[in-house]
Amino acid sequence: MASIAVIGGGPKAAAIAAKADVLSRLSPHPVPQVTIYERTAFGAAWTGGNGYTDGLQPLCTLAERDLGFPYGRAYGTDVAEAMFARYSWQAFGVQAASGRAHYEQWVLHGRRPPAHLDFARYLDWAIRNSGAGHVHGTVTGLAHDATSHRWEVTWEDAIGRQHTDPHDAVVVTGSGPPVRPLAGAYDASNARNPRVFDGVTFWTDLDEIGRILAAEALDTRKVVLIGAGGTAAAIAHWFVRARIEVPVVIIGREPTLYARHPGYFEDRLFSDDAAWGALPAHVRDEFVRRLTTGVVWNYVLENLDGANLAYTCADAVAFRTLVGGAGLYPEVQIDIRPTVPDGAPPSTAIRPEDGAVFVDARGFDRWWFASLLPPALASHMATRPRQEAVMAAIDDALRLAAPFPAGLHVPMVASRQGPAANNLMALGWMSDRVLRAFVPPPTPLAGGGAVGTP
Ligand SMILES: Cc1cc2nc3c(=O)[nH]c(=O)nc-3n(C[C@H](O)[C@H](O)[C@H](O)COP(=O)(O)OP(=O)(O)OC[C@H]3O[C@@H](n4cnc5c(N)ncnc54)[C@H](O)[C@@H]3O)c2cc1C
Missing domain, CATH: 3.50.50.60 (FAD/NAD(P)-binding domain)
Incomplete structure (x- = not known):
C-alpha cells in the first residue's frame, strides 16, 4: 500500500x-x-x-x-x-x-x-x-x-x-x-525588541502586551499594526472585542483596507474547475492576489470601531530603538516611507511613527x-x-x-x-x-x- x-x-x-x-x-x-x-x-x-x-x-x-x-x-x-x-x-x-x-x-x-x-x-x-x-x-x-x-x-x-x-x-x-522580520525587530544577539510582536507572538504574549500598555502614559498608549490584510484586521478586531480603548494605527501599502464580501460570482470560482481553467493564467493570478493580499473580510471590517482606528498608506522600512528612554521598555519607532511603483527607486522621504506596541502583521x-x-x-x-x-x-x-x-x-x-x-x-x-x-x-x-x- x-x-x-x-x-x-x-x-x-x-x-x-x-x-x-x-x-x-x-x-x-x-x-x-x-x-x-x-x-x-x-x-x-x-x-x-x-x-x-x-x-x-x-x-x-x-x-x-x-x-x-x-x-x-x-x-x-x-x-x-x-x-x-x-x-x-x-x-x-x-x-x-x-x-x-x-x-x-x-x-x-x-x-x-x-x-x-x-x-x-x-x-x-x-x-x-x-x-x-x-x-x-x-x-x-x-x-x-x-x-x-x-x-x-x-x-x-x-x-x-x-x-x-x-x-x-x-x-x-x-x-x-511570520514573514522575515523587518530590520531592528531583533538586536545583534537575536533578542526580540520587547515592544515588537508578530502574527504569532501577538496572540501568545497578550498578557505582556497588556503590561506594556498599562505602563505607558495615556497620551502615548498607541498600537501600530504593519500590514493591511486579515492578520492586522484580526488584531485590530481583538482590541475592539477586548474593549481596550487604545488608538490603533494600521500601516499598509494599499490605499485602504479593502473589503471582501461573499458573493456568487467570486465564490463559485473556488470550486468550479471548468470556469477557473478557462481563465488565462494572468487573470487567475490577479484573482488570487485581489482576494488574498491587502483585503479583509467584510464581517471583520464591520466590527472595527473607527473611532480608535487610523490607516496610513506607507511602506514600513525598519524599527529604530531610541536611546535614553527612561521607561521599563526601550522606546521604539517604525520608519515609514511613501510607497512607489514596482521597480522604482525607494522614496527617501522617511518619517518615524511612534507607538507603544508594534505588531508586524504582514503575514506568513x-x-x-x-x-x-x-x-x-x-x-x-x-x-x-x-x-x-x-x-x-x-x-x-x-x-x-x-x-x-x-x-x-x-x-x-x-x-x-x-x-x-x-x-x-x-x-x-x-x-x-x-x-x-x-x-x-x-x-x-x-x-x-x-x-x-x-
Ligand atoms: C488564524 C487564521 C484564520 C484563518 N481563517 C480563515 C478562514 O476563515 N477562511 C479561510 O478560507 N482561510 C482562513 N485562513 C487561511 C487558511 O485557511 C489557512 O492558513 C490554511 O488553510 C491552514 O490550514 P493548513 O491545514 O494548511 O495548516 P494549519 O492549520 O496552519 O496547520 C499546520 C499545522 O502544522 C503543524 N506544523 C508546522 N510545522 C510543522 C513541522 N515542521 N512538523 C510538524 N508539524 C508542523 C502546526 O503545529 C499546525 O498544527 C486562516 C488562517 C489563520 C492562520
Missing part, C-alpha cells in the same frame, strides 16, 4: 485523511495510508494556544465550507454522500453533546461560522475518526531517495531524538511562520517548507521569479514539477490550479486533487458529471 505523509495536522490534513477513509471504504482501488506529522496537537493553529488567533474569533468562511465541501462527484455520488454523513460540520454537530457546535444550538444561533477553537475540535474529531496514522513530532527534513523513489521524512520527537520514515509522497501544509511565509529540503532543491525557490516559475509548473495533483522529485504536494502555493488550494473555501476539492495521484477518479462524463464509483 502506498503511503502519504502529511506535514501538519490542520484542515488540509483532516480533509485528506477523511477523504482517504471514505475512499478506502468505497473505492475499488487501493487507497494510500495517510500519516499525519504534527508537532503540537491537531488543529493547533486554531485553538488559541499557539499563536495565529485567540481561538475565540469566528471563521470568516461559512461552517458549511467544511472538510468535504463542495461535495463534488469526482469520485461518485456515494463518496460525496459518505463524506457528508461522516465528516461534515453538521455530522460533527449532531454527535456533539453540547456547546456551540452542537447541531441544534448552531442552527438556533443562526448557523454562524464556528469560533476557531470549535473548528479545531472539529478537525481533531475528524482526524481521529479517519484512522490516519499520527506521528507526534516536528518534521525537520525532507529528502528524496533516488533508488527507492521514496521521500525520507526526518522528524524530531519530544526529547530531541531524530527519526526518519519513508513515504511515497509528502503533502506540506500550514500557513508558515507559505514557502516555509523550502527550509526542510536539501539546499540544492530549496535554491529553486530562493527568489520571487523562481517561486513564480515553480508555481506555474505545479500539476493538477498540486505537486511540484521537475526538477523536484515526484510526489511533493504543496497546496499552499498551488493557487494556479484552483484558488481554494490554500484556504478553507473548498477543502473537499483540495483533497480530491491530492488523492487523484493515487486513486483514479471514475471516468468523467461529457458535460461535466462523473459516473459512479465502478
Whole structure:
C-alpha cells in the first residue's frame, strides 16, 4: 500500500485523511495510508494556544465550507454522500453533546461560522475518526531517495531524538511562520525588541502586551499594526472585542483596507474547475492576489470601531530603538516611507511613527517548507521569479514539477490550479486533487458529471 505523509495536522490534513477513509471504504482501488506529522496537537493553529488567533474569533468562511465541501462527484455520488454523513460540520454537530457546535444550538444561533477553537475540535474529531496514522513530532527534513523513489521524512520527537520514515509522497501544509522580520525587530544577539510582536507572538504574549500598555502614559498608549490584510484586521478586531480603548494605527501599502464580501460570482470560482481553467493564467493570478493580499473580510471590517482606528498608506522600512528612554521598555519607532511603483527607486522621504506596541502583521511565509529540503532543491525557490516559475509548473495533483522529485504536494502555493488550494473555501476539492495521484477518479462524463464509483 502506498503511503502519504502529511506535514501538519490542520484542515488540509483532516480533509485528506477523511477523504482517504471514505475512499478506502468505497473505492475499488487501493487507497494510500495517510500519516499525519504534527508537532503540537491537531488543529493547533486554531485553538488559541499557539499563536495565529485567540481561538475565540469566528471563521470568516461559512461552517458549511467544511472538510468535504463542495461535495463534488469526482469520485461518485456515494463518496460525496459518505463524506457528508461522516465528516461534515453538521455530522460533527449532531454527535456533539453540547456547546456551540452542537447541531441544534448552531442552527438556533443562526448557523454562524464556528469560533476557531470549535473548528479545531472539529478537525481533531475528524482526524481521529479517519484512522490516519499520527506521528507526534516536528518534521525537520525532507529528502528524496533516488533508488527507492521514496521521500525520507526526518522528524524530531519530544526529547530531541531524530527519526526518519519513508513515504511515497509528502503533502506540506500550514500557513508558515511570520514573514522575515523587518530590520531592528531583533538586536545583534537575536533578542526580540520587547515592544515588537508578530502574527504569532501577538496572540501568545497578550498578557505582556497588556503590561506594556498599562505602563505607558495615556497620551502615548498607541498600537501600530504593519500590514493591511486579515492578520492586522484580526488584531485590530481583538482590541475592539477586548474593549481596550487604545488608538490603533494600521500601516499598509494599499490605499485602504479593502473589503471582501461573499458573493456568487467570486465564490463559485473556488470550486468550479471548468470556469477557473478557462481563465488565462494572468487573470487567475490577479484573482488570487485581489482576494488574498491587502483585503479583509467584510464581517471583520464591520466590527472595527473607527473611532480608535487610523490607516496610513506607507511602506514600513525598519524599527529604530531610541536611546535614553527612561521607561521599563526601550522606546521604539517604525520608519515609514511613501510607497512607489514596482521597480522604482525607494522614496527617501522617511518619517518615524511612534507607538507603544508594534505588531508586524504582514503575514506568513507559505514557502516555509523550502527550509526542510536539501539546499540544492530549496535554491529553486530562493527568489520571487523562481517561486513564480515553480508555481506555474505545479500539476493538477498540486505537486511540484521537475526538477523536484515526484510526489511533493504543496497546496499552499498551488493557487494556479484552483484558488481554494490554500484556504478553507473548498477543502473537499483540495483533497480530491491530492488523492487523484493515487486513486483514479471514475471516468468523467461529457458535460461535466462523473459516473459512479465502478
Ligand atoms: C488564524 C487564521 C484564520 C484563518 N481563517 C480563515 C478562514 O476563515 N477562511 C479561510 O478560507 N482561510 C482562513 N485562513 C487561511 C487558511 O485557511 C489557512 O492558513 C490554511 O488553510 C491552514 O490550514 P493548513 O491545514 O494548511 O495548516 P494549519 O492549520 O496552519 O496547520 C499546520 C499545522 O502544522 C503543524 N506544523 C508546522 N510545522 C510543522 C513541522 N515542521 N512538523 C510538524 N508539524 C508542523 C502546526 O503545529 C499546525 O498544527 C486562516 C488562517 C489563520 C492562520
